[in-house]
Amino acid sequence: MIHGNTLLSVRGGQHQFEETLHSDIAAVQEELTQTVRTLNSTDSAPRRGSSGRQTLPEHLPRVEHRHEPESCMCGGCGQAPVKVGEDISEQLDIEPIRFFVHRHIRPQYACRACETMTAAPIAAAVIDGGLATPGLLSWVVTSKYLDHLPLYRLEEIAARQGVKLARSSLADWVGRVGVALQPLADRLAELLRQRLVLHADETPVAQLAPGTGKTKRAYLWAYRSGEFDEGPPIVVFDYQTSREGSHVRDFLPDWKGHLVVDDYSGYKASFKKGVTEVGCNAHARRKFFDLHAANQSSIAAQALFYIAELYEIEKRAKSLNVAQREALRLKETVPKLNAYHSWLVLTRTTVADGSSTARAIDYSLKRWESLSLFASTGLLPIDNNPVENAIRPIALGKKNWLFTGSERAGCRAASIQSLLATAKLNGIEPVAWLTQTLEKLPSCPHRLIDQLLPLRHSSPDSSEILVSMD
Numbered sequence: 001m002i003h004g005n006t007l008l009s010v011r012g013g014q015h016q017f018e019e020t021l022h023s024d025i026a027a028v029q030e031e032l033t034q035t036v037r038t039l040n041s042t043d044s045a046p047r048r049g050s051s052g053r054q055t056l057p058e059h060l061p062r063v064e065h066r067h068e069p070e071s072c073m074c075g076g077c078g079q080a081p082v083k084v085g086e087d088i089s090e091q092l093d094i095e096p097i098r099f100f101v102h103r104h105i106r107p108q109y110a111c112r113a114c115e116t117m118t119a120a121p122i123a124a125a126v127i128d129g130g131l132a133t134p135g136l137l138s139w140v141v142t143s144k145y146l147d148h149l150p151l152y153r154l155e156e157i158a159a160r161q162g163v164k165l166a167r168s169s170l171a172d173w174v175g176r177v178g179v180a181l182q183p184l185a186d187r188l189a190e191l192l193r194q195r196l197v198l199h200a201d202e203t204p205v206a207q208l209a210p211g212t213g214k215t216k217r218a219y220l221w222a223y224r225s226g227e228f229d230e231g232p233p234i235v236v237f238d239y240q241t242s243r244e245g246s247h248v249r250d251f252l253p254d255w256k257g258h259l260v261v262d263d264y265s266g267y268k269a270s271f272k273k274g275v276t277e278v279g280c281n282a283h284a285r286r287k288f289f290d291l292h293a294a295n296q297s298s299i300a301a302q303a304l305f306y307i308a309e310l311y312e313i314e315k316r317a318k319s320l321n322v323a324q325r326e327a328l329r330l331k332e333t334v335p336k337l338n339a340y341h342s343w344l345v346l347t348r349t350t351v352a353d354g355s356s357t358a359r360a361i362d363y364s365l366k367r368w369e370s371l372s373l374f375a376s377t378g379l380l381p382i383d384n385n386p387v388e389n390a391i392r393p394i395a396l397g398k399k400n401w402l403f404t405g406s407e408r409a410g411c412r413a414a415s416i417q418s419l420l421a422t423a424k425l426n427g428i429e430p431v432a433w434l435t436q437t438l439e440k441l442p443s444c445p446h447r448l449i450d451q452l453l454p455l456r457h458s459s460p461d462s463s464e465i466l467v468s469m470d
Contacts, residue, residue: 056090063093099163102133124442126180127173134438137177140170142431145416148397178412180441185236185415187449188422189251192234196257197226197278197379199387200267202243203395206403207410215403218410219243220394223251224387226260228322228379232455233425235390236418239410245269260384263367279370281307282383287360299347299357303364306340314382326378333375341368390421423454430454 073080108119126137143149151170158165192198201222206215221238225231240247245266252259252270260278261267271277285307292300313332317325344361351357364371374380394417404410423430433454444452 056092060092062090097139097157097161099158099161126438126442127176130173130176131169132173134435137173137438138431138434140173141177141416142420142434144174145413146420146430175412177438178416180438181419182415183446183449184437184441184452185418188234188418188453189236189238191453192223192225192236193252193255195225195229195231195234197229197260197381198252198255198257199224199226199260199381199384200248201262201384201387201391202264202266203391204243205239205398205410207241207407208403208405210406216241218404218407219247220391220410220414221247221251222387222391224390226258226379227381227386228325233422234455235387235421235425237394237414237421239404239407239414241407249273258373258380260381260387262384263363276373277370278373278380279367280384281310281371281374282385282388284364284367284371287363291356291360294356297357299351300360302343302347303340303360306336306343309336310340310382317378320378322378324378326376329375329378337372337375341365341372390425393421419454426454426456428454428456 106120106122108117110117126134132140140151140154143154144151151167151174154170155165155167199222202219203222205218205220207218208214209216218239218241221240222235223238224235225233238247238251243264243266245268248267248270252275256274258276258278259267259270260280262280262283267277285304288297288300288303288307291297292304310333313328313336317328320328344365348358348361348365351361374382404413420430420434423433437452437454440452
Protein backbone atom coordinates (compact mmCIF):
# COMPACT_ATOMS: atom_id res chain seq x y z
CA MET A 1 0.00 0.00 0.00
CA ILE A 2 1.00 3.67 -0.04
CA HIS A 3 3.20 4.61 2.88
CA GLY A 4 2.08 8.00 4.13
CA ASN A 5 3.89 11.30 4.09
CA THR A 6 7.35 9.94 3.23
CA LEU A 7 6.28 8.51 -0.11
CA LEU A 8 4.09 11.53 -0.86
CA SER A 9 6.88 13.98 -0.16
CA VAL A 10 9.37 12.02 -2.25
CA ARG A 11 7.01 11.76 -5.20
CA GLY A 12 5.91 15.35 -4.80
CA GLY A 13 9.51 16.51 -4.76
CA GLN A 14 10.30 14.40 -7.82
CA HIS A 15 7.35 15.85 -9.75
CA GLN A 16 8.31 19.38 -8.71
CA PHE A 17 11.92 18.78 -9.79
CA GLU A 18 10.80 17.44 -13.18
CA GLU A 19 8.44 20.39 -13.72
CA THR A 20 11.16 22.86 -12.78
CA LEU A 21 13.68 21.12 -15.02
CA HIS A 22 11.33 21.24 -18.02
CA SER A 23 10.55 24.90 -17.36
CA ASP A 24 14.23 25.81 -17.09
CA ILE A 25 15.11 23.94 -20.29
CA ALA A 26 12.26 25.68 -22.13
CA ALA A 27 13.44 29.07 -20.83
CA VAL A 28 17.01 28.44 -22.02
CA GLN A 29 15.77 27.31 -25.44
CA GLU A 30 13.63 30.42 -25.76
CA GLU A 31 16.56 32.66 -24.81
CA LEU A 32 18.69 30.97 -27.48
CA THR A 33 15.90 31.36 -30.03
CA GLN A 34 15.58 35.05 -29.29
CA THR A 35 19.34 35.49 -29.59
CA VAL A 36 19.42 33.74 -32.99
CA ARG A 37 16.41 35.77 -34.12
CA THR A 38 18.21 39.00 -33.21
CA LEU A 39 21.35 37.98 -35.07
CA ASN A 40 19.30 37.01 -38.14
CA SER A 41 16.86 39.91 -37.99
CA THR A 42 17.22 40.52 -41.74
CA ASP A 43 15.78 37.09 -42.54
CA SER A 44 12.16 37.61 -43.55
CA ALA A 45 11.24 33.92 -43.87
CA PRO A 46 8.37 32.87 -41.62
CA ARG A 47 9.40 31.08 -38.42
CA ARG A 48 8.44 27.44 -38.19
CA GLY A 49 7.35 25.64 -35.07
CA SER A 50 9.39 22.81 -33.63
CA SER A 51 9.27 19.61 -35.65
CA GLY A 52 8.56 17.59 -32.52
CA ARG A 53 5.33 19.40 -31.65
CA GLN A 54 2.66 17.04 -30.35
CA THR A 55 -0.49 16.31 -32.34
CA LEU A 56 -3.52 18.07 -30.87
CA PRO A 57 -6.58 15.92 -30.02
CA GLU A 58 -9.02 15.52 -32.89
CA HIS A 59 -12.11 15.89 -30.68
CA LEU A 60 -11.30 19.52 -29.83
CA PRO A 61 -13.27 22.15 -31.78
CA ARG A 62 -11.27 24.13 -34.34
CA VAL A 63 -11.51 27.90 -34.85
CA GLU A 64 -10.05 28.71 -38.26
CA HIS A 65 -8.18 31.91 -39.01
CA ARG A 66 -7.32 32.52 -42.66
CA HIS A 67 -4.33 34.76 -43.28
CA GLU A 68 -4.23 36.09 -46.84
CA PRO A 69 -1.27 38.08 -48.22
CA GLU A 70 -1.62 41.87 -48.08
CA SER A 71 -1.73 41.96 -51.90
CA CYS A 72 -3.31 39.49 -54.30
CA MET A 73 -0.87 40.50 -57.07
CA CYS A 74 2.65 39.18 -57.56
CA GLY A 75 5.12 41.73 -56.29
CA GLY A 76 7.58 40.89 -59.04
CA CYS A 77 5.54 40.92 -62.28
CA GLY A 78 2.12 42.18 -61.20
CA GLN A 79 0.29 39.01 -62.35
CA ALA A 80 -2.37 37.26 -60.29
CA PRO A 81 -0.77 34.30 -58.42
CA VAL A 82 -2.25 30.79 -58.42
CA LYS A 83 -2.92 28.98 -55.13
CA VAL A 84 -0.71 25.88 -55.00
CA GLY A 85 -1.15 24.80 -51.39
CA GLU A 86 -1.61 25.82 -47.78
CA ASP A 87 0.63 26.03 -44.77
CA ILE A 88 -1.42 24.90 -41.78
CA SER A 89 -0.29 25.16 -38.17
CA GLU A 90 -2.31 24.64 -35.00
CA GLN A 91 -2.07 26.16 -31.53
CA LEU A 92 -3.82 25.06 -28.38
CA ASP A 93 -5.92 27.67 -26.54
CA ILE A 94 -8.19 27.65 -23.50
CA GLU A 95 -11.22 29.63 -22.43
CA PRO A 96 -11.05 30.34 -18.71
CA ILE A 97 -14.03 29.46 -16.53
CA ARG A 98 -16.99 31.43 -17.82
CA PHE A 99 -20.08 31.82 -15.70
CA PHE A 100 -23.38 32.55 -17.43
CA VAL A 101 -27.06 32.52 -16.52
CA HIS A 102 -29.89 30.37 -17.86
CA ARG A 103 -33.13 32.35 -17.79
CA HIS A 104 -36.22 30.13 -17.91
CA ILE A 105 -39.40 31.86 -19.05
CA ARG A 106 -42.69 29.99 -18.79
CA PRO A 107 -45.64 31.92 -20.16
CA GLN A 108 -48.85 31.35 -18.20
CA TYR A 109 -52.13 31.03 -20.06
CA ALA A 110 -55.59 31.35 -18.61
CA CYS A 111 -58.79 29.86 -19.96
CA ARG A 112 -61.64 32.27 -19.27
CA ALA A 113 -64.26 29.62 -20.05
CA CYS A 114 -63.19 27.03 -17.44
CA GLU A 115 -61.07 29.34 -15.29
CA THR A 116 -57.88 27.23 -15.43
CA MET A 117 -54.22 28.16 -15.77
CA THR A 118 -51.75 26.42 -18.08
CA ALA A 119 -47.93 26.63 -18.07
CA ALA A 120 -44.99 24.41 -19.00
CA PRO A 121 -43.98 22.13 -16.13
CA ILE A 122 -40.76 22.74 -14.22
CA ALA A 123 -38.28 19.95 -14.92
CA ALA A 124 -37.18 17.82 -11.98
CA ALA A 125 -33.76 18.72 -10.62
CA VAL A 126 -31.24 17.27 -8.18
CA ILE A 127 -31.73 20.39 -6.05
CA ASP A 128 -35.31 21.61 -6.44
CA GLY A 129 -35.43 25.35 -6.97
CA GLY A 130 -31.65 25.51 -6.69
CA LEU A 131 -29.47 28.24 -8.13
CA ALA A 132 -26.91 25.86 -9.64
CA THR A 133 -27.33 23.97 -12.91
CA PRO A 134 -26.01 20.41 -13.35
CA GLY A 135 -22.99 21.90 -15.12
CA LEU A 136 -22.09 24.12 -12.18
CA LEU A 137 -22.69 21.32 -9.68
CA SER A 138 -20.47 19.05 -11.76
CA TRP A 139 -17.70 21.66 -11.78
CA VAL A 140 -17.85 22.06 -7.99
CA VAL A 141 -17.91 18.32 -7.26
CA THR A 142 -15.16 17.31 -9.68
CA SER A 143 -12.98 20.23 -8.59
CA LYS A 144 -13.30 19.12 -4.98
CA TYR A 145 -13.03 15.36 -5.35
CA LEU A 146 -11.07 14.87 -8.58
CA ASP A 147 -8.79 17.92 -8.61
CA HIS A 148 -8.69 18.10 -4.79
CA LEU A 149 -9.43 21.83 -4.62
CA PRO A 150 -10.88 22.94 -1.26
CA LEU A 151 -14.14 24.90 -1.49
CA TYR A 152 -12.51 28.14 -0.41
CA ARG A 153 -10.38 28.02 -3.55
CA LEU A 154 -13.48 27.56 -5.72
CA GLU A 155 -14.98 30.53 -3.91
CA GLU A 156 -11.92 32.59 -4.85
CA ILE A 157 -12.00 31.41 -8.48
CA ALA A 158 -15.63 32.50 -8.81
CA ALA A 159 -14.90 35.83 -7.13
CA ARG A 160 -12.31 36.63 -9.80
CA GLN A 161 -15.15 36.39 -12.33
CA GLY A 162 -17.31 38.73 -10.27
CA VAL A 163 -19.54 35.89 -9.04
CA LYS A 164 -20.18 35.47 -5.34
CA LEU A 165 -20.47 31.80 -4.38
CA ALA A 166 -20.66 31.54 -0.62
CA ARG A 167 -18.73 28.66 0.81
CA SER A 168 -21.82 27.59 2.72
CA SER A 169 -23.72 27.32 -0.57
CA LEU A 170 -20.92 25.28 -2.15
CA ALA A 171 -20.91 22.95 0.85
CA ASP A 172 -24.69 22.62 0.67
CA TRP A 173 -24.52 21.66 -3.01
CA VAL A 174 -21.83 19.07 -2.34
CA GLY A 175 -23.89 17.46 0.41
CA ARG A 176 -27.05 17.28 -1.70
CA VAL A 177 -25.25 15.95 -4.77
CA GLY A 178 -23.61 13.32 -2.59
CA VAL A 179 -27.00 12.07 -1.45
CA ALA A 180 -28.30 12.03 -5.03
CA LEU A 181 -25.31 10.01 -6.27
CA GLN A 182 -25.31 7.48 -3.42
CA PRO A 183 -27.61 4.97 -5.21
CA LEU A 184 -25.17 4.95 -8.16
CA ALA A 185 -22.23 4.28 -5.83
CA ASP A 186 -24.15 1.50 -4.08
CA ARG A 187 -25.00 -0.12 -7.40
CA LEU A 188 -21.38 0.13 -8.51
CA ALA A 189 -20.37 -1.78 -5.37
CA GLU A 190 -22.99 -4.46 -6.12
CA LEU A 191 -21.61 -4.96 -9.61
CA LEU A 192 -18.06 -5.11 -8.25
CA ARG A 193 -18.99 -7.97 -5.91
CA GLN A 194 -20.11 -10.00 -8.92
CA ARG A 195 -16.55 -10.18 -10.24
CA LEU A 196 -14.40 -13.25 -9.60
CA VAL A 197 -11.10 -11.40 -9.11
CA LEU A 198 -10.65 -8.26 -7.00
CA HIS A 199 -7.77 -6.07 -5.88
CA ALA A 200 -7.83 -4.52 -2.40
CA ASP A 201 -5.70 -1.98 -0.57
CA GLU A 202 -6.11 0.78 1.98
CA THR A 203 -4.61 4.18 2.73
CA PRO A 204 -4.83 6.28 5.91
CA VAL A 205 -6.66 9.61 5.97
CA ALA A 206 -6.99 12.16 8.74
CA GLN A 207 -10.46 12.79 10.16
CA LEU A 208 -11.29 15.78 12.33
CA ALA A 209 -12.09 14.86 15.92
CA PRO A 210 -14.95 17.20 16.97
CA GLY A 211 -14.26 19.42 19.97
CA THR A 212 -10.56 18.60 20.20
CA GLY A 213 -9.05 20.66 17.41
CA LYS A 214 -7.11 17.55 16.46
CA THR A 215 -7.44 14.77 13.91
CA LYS A 216 -7.65 11.01 14.25
CA ARG A 217 -6.70 8.32 11.76
CA ALA A 218 -9.30 6.79 9.49
CA TYR A 219 -8.87 4.64 6.39
CA LEU A 220 -10.01 4.65 2.79
CA TRP A 221 -10.30 1.06 1.62
CA ALA A 222 -10.12 0.54 -2.13
CA TYR A 223 -11.46 -2.38 -4.16
CA ARG A 224 -10.86 -2.72 -7.89
CA SER A 225 -12.03 -5.24 -10.44
CA GLY A 226 -9.47 -7.65 -11.85
CA GLU A 227 -7.06 -6.30 -14.43
CA PHE A 228 -7.97 -9.05 -16.88
CA ASP A 229 -11.75 -9.04 -16.40
CA GLU A 230 -13.77 -8.94 -19.58
CA GLY A 231 -16.25 -6.44 -18.13
CA PRO A 232 -15.66 -2.70 -17.75
CA PRO A 233 -13.24 -1.80 -14.94
CA ILE A 234 -14.70 -0.71 -11.59
CA VAL A 235 -13.10 0.82 -8.52
CA VAL A 236 -14.98 1.37 -5.26
CA PHE A 237 -13.73 3.23 -2.20
CA ASP A 238 -15.05 2.37 1.25
CA TYR A 239 -14.45 4.89 4.07
CA GLN A 240 -13.98 3.42 7.53
CA THR A 241 -12.77 4.80 10.85
CA SER A 242 -10.20 2.04 11.41
CA ARG A 243 -8.00 -0.53 9.70
CA GLU A 244 -9.72 -3.55 11.21
CA GLY A 245 -10.08 -6.54 8.94
CA SER A 246 -13.78 -6.73 9.78
CA HIS A 247 -14.37 -3.90 7.30
CA VAL A 248 -13.22 -6.18 4.47
CA ARG A 249 -15.56 -8.92 5.60
CA ASP A 250 -18.44 -6.43 5.86
CA PHE A 251 -17.79 -5.13 2.33
CA LEU A 252 -17.40 -8.67 0.90
CA PRO A 253 -19.72 -10.66 3.20
CA ASP A 254 -20.47 -13.66 0.97
CA TRP A 255 -17.87 -13.19 -1.73
CA LYS A 256 -15.67 -16.24 -2.53
CA GLY A 257 -13.37 -15.11 -5.32
CA HIS A 258 -9.64 -14.37 -5.68
CA LEU A 259 -8.45 -11.33 -3.71
CA VAL A 260 -5.15 -9.68 -4.69
CA VAL A 261 -3.59 -8.00 -1.65
CA ASP A 262 -0.37 -7.21 0.15
CA ASP A 263 0.47 -9.08 3.34
CA TYR A 264 -1.58 -6.97 5.75
CA SER A 265 -3.05 -9.22 8.43
CA GLY A 266 -6.50 -7.63 8.18
CA TYR A 267 -7.25 -9.73 5.11
CA LYS A 268 -6.30 -13.07 6.67
CA ALA A 269 -9.69 -13.82 8.24
CA SER A 270 -11.33 -13.60 4.81
CA PHE A 271 -8.98 -16.28 3.50
CA LYS A 272 -10.27 -18.65 6.18
CA LYS A 273 -13.81 -18.16 4.90
CA GLY A 274 -13.36 -19.22 1.30
CA VAL A 275 -11.62 -16.24 -0.28
CA THR A 276 -8.47 -17.20 -2.21
CA GLU A 277 -5.37 -15.09 -1.55
CA VAL A 278 -3.34 -13.82 -4.49
CA GLY A 279 0.00 -12.30 -3.48
CA CYS A 280 1.55 -9.12 -4.81
CA ASN A 281 4.92 -9.63 -6.46
CA ALA A 282 5.52 -5.89 -6.50
CA HIS A 283 5.61 -5.95 -2.69
CA ALA A 284 7.98 -8.93 -2.71
CA ARG A 285 10.19 -7.13 -5.20
CA ARG A 286 10.18 -4.01 -3.01
CA LYS A 287 11.89 -5.93 -0.21
CA PHE A 288 14.84 -6.76 -2.48
CA PHE A 289 14.84 -3.31 -4.07
CA ASP A 290 15.21 -1.65 -0.67
CA LEU A 291 17.90 -4.13 0.30
CA HIS A 292 19.87 -3.46 -2.88
CA ALA A 293 19.47 0.30 -2.48
CA ALA A 294 20.82 0.09 1.08
CA ASN A 295 23.98 -1.95 0.52
CA GLN A 296 24.21 -3.01 -3.15
CA SER A 297 23.54 -6.62 -2.14
CA SER A 298 24.46 -9.10 -4.86
CA ILE A 299 21.76 -11.47 -3.58
CA ALA A 300 19.15 -8.72 -3.90
CA ALA A 301 20.43 -7.95 -7.40
CA GLN A 302 19.98 -11.58 -8.45
CA ALA A 303 16.47 -11.67 -6.99
CA LEU A 304 15.59 -8.50 -8.88
CA PHE A 305 16.88 -10.15 -12.07
CA TYR A 306 14.59 -13.16 -11.59
CA ILE A 307 11.60 -10.90 -10.91
CA ALA A 308 12.41 -8.73 -13.93
CA GLU A 309 12.22 -11.84 -16.11
CA LEU A 310 8.70 -12.52 -14.81
CA TYR A 311 7.60 -8.97 -15.56
CA GLU A 312 9.08 -9.13 -19.04
CA ILE A 313 6.80 -12.06 -19.79
CA GLU A 314 3.85 -10.19 -18.29
CA LYS A 315 4.51 -7.26 -20.58
CA ARG A 316 3.93 -9.58 -23.54
CA ALA A 317 1.02 -11.34 -21.87
CA LYS A 318 -1.01 -8.19 -21.17
CA SER A 319 -2.32 -7.82 -24.73
CA LEU A 320 -3.33 -11.51 -25.03
CA ASN A 321 -6.70 -13.08 -24.27
CA VAL A 322 -7.16 -15.29 -21.21
CA ALA A 323 -6.38 -18.59 -22.97
CA GLN A 324 -3.30 -17.21 -24.74
CA ARG A 325 -2.05 -15.61 -21.53
CA GLU A 326 -2.43 -18.88 -19.62
CA ALA A 327 -0.55 -20.79 -22.34
CA LEU A 328 2.30 -18.28 -22.31
CA ARG A 329 2.58 -18.39 -18.54
CA LEU A 330 2.60 -22.18 -18.41
CA LYS A 331 5.28 -22.30 -21.09
CA GLU A 332 7.59 -19.52 -19.89
CA THR A 333 6.58 -18.19 -16.45
CA VAL A 334 6.25 -21.48 -14.57
CA PRO A 335 9.81 -22.69 -15.41
CA LYS A 336 11.26 -19.33 -14.38
CA LEU A 337 9.25 -19.36 -11.16
CA ASN A 338 10.54 -22.85 -10.35
CA ALA A 339 14.13 -21.75 -10.96
CA TYR A 340 13.60 -18.62 -8.85
CA HIS A 341 12.08 -20.63 -5.97
CA SER A 342 14.93 -23.15 -5.99
CA TRP A 343 17.42 -20.29 -5.88
CA LEU A 344 15.58 -18.67 -2.95
CA VAL A 345 15.55 -21.92 -0.96
CA LEU A 346 19.24 -22.57 -1.60
CA THR A 347 20.31 -18.99 -0.93
CA ARG A 348 18.35 -18.86 2.33
CA THR A 349 20.63 -21.56 3.77
CA THR A 350 23.64 -19.30 3.24
CA VAL A 351 22.43 -16.19 5.10
CA ALA A 352 22.12 -15.56 8.81
CA ASP A 353 18.74 -15.68 10.51
CA GLY A 354 17.38 -12.25 11.37
CA SER A 355 19.46 -10.43 8.76
CA SER A 356 17.84 -8.03 6.32
CA THR A 357 18.64 -10.46 3.50
CA ALA A 358 16.97 -13.33 5.36
CA ARG A 359 13.87 -11.22 6.00
CA ALA A 360 13.59 -10.30 2.32
CA ILE A 361 13.90 -13.95 1.25
CA ASP A 362 11.52 -15.18 3.96
CA TYR A 363 8.86 -12.72 2.81
CA SER A 364 8.70 -14.47 -0.56
CA LEU A 365 9.16 -18.04 0.66
CA LYS A 366 6.41 -17.80 3.30
CA ARG A 367 3.99 -16.43 0.71
CA TRP A 368 5.18 -18.45 -2.26
CA GLU A 369 1.85 -20.17 -2.90
CA SER A 370 -0.02 -16.88 -3.20
CA LEU A 371 2.81 -15.14 -5.08
CA SER A 372 3.06 -17.85 -7.73
CA LEU A 373 -0.68 -18.51 -8.10
CA PHE A 374 -1.04 -16.06 -11.00
CA ALA A 375 1.04 -18.29 -13.28
CA SER A 376 -1.51 -21.11 -13.22
CA THR A 377 -4.19 -19.15 -15.07
CA GLY A 378 -4.68 -16.27 -17.47
CA LEU A 379 -7.16 -14.47 -15.20
CA LEU A 380 -4.98 -13.43 -12.28
CA PRO A 381 -2.57 -10.45 -12.19
CA ILE A 382 1.04 -10.60 -11.09
CA ASP A 383 0.70 -7.79 -8.56
CA ASN A 384 -1.64 -5.35 -6.82
CA ASN A 385 -0.49 -2.27 -8.74
CA PRO A 386 -3.86 -1.57 -10.42
CA VAL A 387 -5.55 -0.72 -7.13
CA GLU A 388 -2.51 1.17 -5.84
CA ASN A 389 -2.66 3.29 -8.99
CA ALA A 390 -6.34 3.99 -8.24
CA ILE A 391 -5.49 5.13 -4.72
CA ARG A 392 -2.47 7.24 -5.67
CA PRO A 393 -4.35 10.35 -6.91
CA ILE A 394 -6.30 10.48 -3.65
CA ALA A 395 -3.17 9.98 -1.57
CA LEU A 396 -1.49 12.85 -3.41
CA GLY A 397 -4.63 14.98 -3.04
CA LYS A 398 -4.39 14.72 0.75
CA LYS A 399 -1.69 17.37 0.62
CA ASN A 400 -4.42 19.79 -0.49
CA TRP A 401 -7.40 18.89 1.67
CA LEU A 402 -5.35 17.63 4.67
CA PHE A 403 -8.27 15.99 6.51
CA THR A 404 -11.94 15.08 6.22
CA GLY A 405 -14.35 16.93 8.48
CA SER A 406 -16.47 13.99 9.66
CA GLU A 407 -17.23 10.32 9.09
CA ARG A 408 -20.22 11.31 6.96
CA ALA A 409 -18.00 13.55 4.85
CA GLY A 410 -15.51 10.70 4.42
CA CYS A 411 -18.25 8.30 3.28
CA ARG A 412 -19.59 10.91 0.86
CA ALA A 413 -16.12 11.50 -0.57
CA ALA A 414 -15.59 7.75 -0.98
CA SER A 415 -18.85 7.34 -2.93
CA ILE A 416 -18.23 10.28 -5.25
CA GLN A 417 -14.60 9.33 -5.82
CA SER A 418 -15.71 5.78 -6.66
CA LEU A 419 -17.85 7.11 -9.50
CA LEU A 420 -15.28 9.60 -10.80
CA ALA A 421 -12.39 7.13 -10.61
CA THR A 422 -14.44 4.47 -12.39
CA ALA A 423 -15.28 6.99 -15.12
CA LYS A 424 -11.57 7.63 -15.68
CA LEU A 425 -10.82 3.90 -15.79
CA ASN A 426 -13.45 3.53 -18.51
CA GLY A 427 -12.07 6.37 -20.61
CA ILE A 428 -15.09 8.57 -19.84
CA GLU A 429 -14.54 12.27 -19.25
CA PRO A 430 -15.75 12.71 -15.62
CA VAL A 431 -17.11 16.27 -15.84
CA ALA A 432 -19.20 15.51 -18.94
CA TRP A 433 -20.46 12.26 -17.41
CA LEU A 434 -21.43 13.90 -14.11
CA THR A 435 -23.20 16.79 -15.86
CA GLN A 436 -25.30 14.43 -17.96
CA THR A 437 -25.98 12.19 -14.98
CA LEU A 438 -27.21 15.05 -12.79
CA GLU A 439 -29.52 16.12 -15.63
CA LYS A 440 -31.03 12.63 -16.05
CA LEU A 441 -30.96 11.34 -12.45
CA PRO A 442 -34.08 13.10 -11.07
CA SER A 443 -36.36 11.50 -13.66
CA CYS A 444 -34.57 8.16 -14.02
CA PRO A 445 -36.47 5.16 -12.55
CA HIS A 446 -34.39 2.96 -10.28
CA ARG A 447 -34.71 -0.03 -12.63
CA LEU A 448 -32.74 1.94 -15.27
CA ILE A 449 -30.03 3.20 -12.93
CA ASP A 450 -27.38 1.02 -14.61
CA GLN A 451 -27.67 3.24 -17.69
CA LEU A 452 -26.29 6.16 -15.67
CA LEU A 453 -23.22 4.34 -14.35
CA PRO A 454 -19.84 5.53 -15.72
CA LEU A 455 -19.13 2.24 -17.46
CA ARG A 456 -18.28 1.62 -21.09
CA HIS A 457 -21.38 0.82 -23.18
CA SER A 458 -23.59 1.18 -20.12
CA SER A 459 -26.19 3.15 -22.10
CA PRO A 460 -27.17 3.62 -25.76
CA ASP A 461 -25.83 7.17 -25.86
CA SER A 462 -22.73 6.59 -23.73
CA SER A 463 -20.55 7.32 -26.75
CA GLU A 464 -21.50 10.98 -26.38
CA ILE A 465 -19.28 11.32 -23.34
CA LEU A 466 -16.52 8.87 -24.23
CA VAL A 467 -13.33 10.89 -24.48
CA SER A 468 -9.82 9.51 -24.45
CA MET A 469 -8.10 10.14 -21.11
CA ASP A 470 -4.59 9.83 -22.59
